[in-house]
Amino acid sequence: MTREVQITFDCADPGALAAFWAEALGYRIQAPPPGFETWEQALEAWGVPPERRNDASAVTDPEGSGARVFFQRVPEGKQVKNRVHLDLRAAPGLSGDERMKALEAEATRLIGHGATRLLRVEPEPPFVGGNIVMADPEGNEFCLD
DSSP states (O other): OOOOOEEEEEESOHHHHHHHHHHHHTOEEOOOOTTOSSHHHHHHHTTOOGGGTTSEEEEEOTTSOSOEEEEEEOSSOOOSOOSSOEEEOSSTTOOHHHHHHHHHHHHHHHHTTTOEEEEEEOOBTTTBOOEEEEEOTTOOEEEEO
16 A cells, blocks of 8 residues: 655745745645635634744645645754755756756756755766755755756
């Protein structure tokens, strides 16, 4: 039996981090529940106080096949390197200079949305295709692969 998977990020600003990852993954902010045009309307109707309205957010695959990504506010900041990270497949099927050029273009695009470039790993055939290690706006590492 297969299981549905949700990826969860602990973070300081769920709304902002959800917006970043929606852009990075080509996802959308999860739609509000039926009967509400916006999340603000839903949270107001449910009596959620304004200071708690950014406690959580989520993004979903518009095609419905990818995992939901959930962001939850936690009081502590990131302490050390991630033990698990996402690899964004930004250059599938490409190799060599063409691959690295595509990865560089995606790195530049994501820097424009708040990411930080950490490291470029050069291709070393046959096993290492090359990648770029990045961090999201809250310092969570991910790779452009």
